[in-house]
Amino acid sequence: MYLFIINPKAGSGKAKRIFSDLQKCKSYRQMNSKYYYTEYGGHGEEIAKEISKDPTGKTIIVIGGDGTIHEVINGLTTTDIPIGFIPGGSGNDFARGCGIKGKPEQILIQIINNKHPLIYWIGNYRQDDKEERDFVNSIGFGFDAEIAKIANESCYKNFFNRIGLGTVSYVIALLQVLIFFKPMTVTLELDGRKKLLQNCWMVSIGNHPYYGGGMKIIPNAVVQPNVLPILIIHTISKWKVLALFMTVFFGKHENYKEVEVLEAKTMKIASEQPIRFQVDGQTDICHASMIKKQEEPIKISGSSLY
Numbered sequence: 001m002y003l004f005i006i007n008p009k010a011g012s013g014k015a016k017r018i019f020s021d022l023q024k025c026k027s028y029r030q031m032n033s034k035y036y037y038t039e040y041g042g043h044g045e046e047i048a049k050e051i052s053k054d055p056t057g058k059t060i061i062v063i064g065g066d067g068t069i070h071e072v073i074n075g076l077t078t079t080d081i082p083i084g085f086i087p088g089g090s091g092n093d094f095a096r097g098c099g100i101k102g103k104p105e106q107i108l109i110q111i112i113n114n115k116h117p118l119i120y121w122i123g124n125y126r127q128d129d130k131e132e133r134d135f136v137n138s139i140g141f142g143f144d145a146e147i148a149k150i151a152n153e154s155c156y157k158n159f160f161n162r163i164g165l166g167t168v169s170y171v172i173a174l175l176q177v178l179i180f181f182k183p184m185t186v187t188l189e190l191d192g193r194k195k196l197l198q199n200c201w202m203v204s205i206g207n208h209p210y211y212g213g214g215m216k217i218i219p220n221a222v223v224q225p226n227v228l229p230i231l232i233i234h235t236i237s238k239w240k241v242l243a244l245f246m247t248v249f250f251g252k253h254e255n256y257k258e259v260e261v262l263e264a265k266t267m268k269i270a271s272e273q274p275i276r277f278q279v280d281g282q283t284d285i286c287h288a289s290m291i292k293k294q295e296e297p298i299k300i301s302g303s304s305l306y
Contacts, residue, residue: 001057002112004035005044005072007064007088012162015064015088018104022063022086025105027112044068048075055080059301061111063104065089066137070280073122073298074134082299084111090157090169090213091281093137097208097223099305111302118303121225122294123207125279127286135279138211139291141269142184142202143233143241145278146177147212152283167213174245178238186271190230190264201233201241203269205291209251211281218261219251223305226293228267232260267291 008016019035022028038044044064051060052075061084062069069085086107087095094100098118100107123135140148151157151173160168183199197203205228209216221229236244236258247253254261269275270288277286 002031002033002059002061002084003051004033004061004063005038005047005068006035006062007038007044007068009038010064010068010089012090012158015068018086018088019063022104022108025108027105027109031112038064038068038071042071044071045075048072049077052077052081059084059111061086061108063088066091066094066280067282069094069136070134070282073136076298079296079298082114082117082301084108084114084301086111090160091167091211093208093210093213096210096214097137098300098303100300100302101304107302110304114301114303117299117301118223118305119297120223120300121207121297123205123228124292124294126290127277127284128288133279134294136207137280138204138206138217139277139279139289140202140204140211140217141186141275141277141289142200143177143181144202144204144212144217145276145283146181147173148278148281149276149283150176152281167215170212170215174242178242181238183235184271184273184275186269186275188232189268189270190262191266197232197234199235201236202231204231205229205267206231212248215245215248216251217248219254220261225295225297226265228264228291228293230262230264230267232262234258234260265292 006019055078059082063086126132151169157169185198188195206218206221209221218229218231244253274285
């Protein structure tokens with residue numbers, strides 16, 4: 001049984017249009033399937049939690065953006081259900097990181113025929129005293145989180161999404177944040193070893209290289225167990241930050257002396273002042289966060305990386 005979870009608002013309606021087209025194709029009509037439209041924030045999580053109660057013989061196919069797959073993964077209470085993903089959002093970094101390519105019908109056929117799913121290790125995080133949650137792409141603190149907040153709240157995001165230029169929203173927001181951003185002072189604890197960062201611009205952790213709609217923020221990150229790739233941007237001038245981010249799409253920013261890339265099995269970040277964070281593109285604030293990889297992987301159908 002294939003269970004579709006569609007976010008009709010993702011990509012300014014793109015996901016809904018994709019599913020409408022798929023319903024007309026032969027591959028879909030031959031499937032034993034059922035579908036659900038998400039109706040509000042967090043609904044995808046609720047649907048996935050309900051499906052998890054009886055996982056036998058089921059595959060979930062998500063049509064939406066990174067926020068939609070984030071909800072579904074957080075709703076799963078078992079790793080026994082394979083996940084298919086057909087990108088229909090504005091960023092679609094999860095699809096890039098998992099090697100999911102092609103037109104929607106091609107991806108659907110790959111999911112149906114996929115006998116060797118991609119084994120994918122997601123990340124776990126705990127903010128302050130809240131319950132543990134999952135991230136599928138990345139979690140970041142500081143500058144990138146401020147950019148995500150401004151982009152999400154902007155009046156131009158939907159426009160650029162509709163014309164297929166969602167990343168432009170991120171670039172415009174970056175320019176806006178440059179004007180007011182103040183670097184942070186945080187303490188990192190990597191596998192028990194503490195590190196004080198003063199005038200730090202950002203700390204980012206990724207399960208794969210991509211975020212922000214195709215930026216290769218951690219170019220050498222690969223899908224793997226246990227290891228957290230961590231990118232830090234230390235004290236840097238605002239004009240140099242602008243130049244640095246122009247190279248992120250090509251993964252060349254690691255050449256800047258202000259950029260440091262580390263690895264750890266566990267990481268804790270803490271600050272006396274509230275720090276903004278983004279997780280899979282959604283933002284909030286915290287004082288501390290514990291981060292690690294989930295031990296049990298999930299299975300991604302339709303990937304070209306297996």
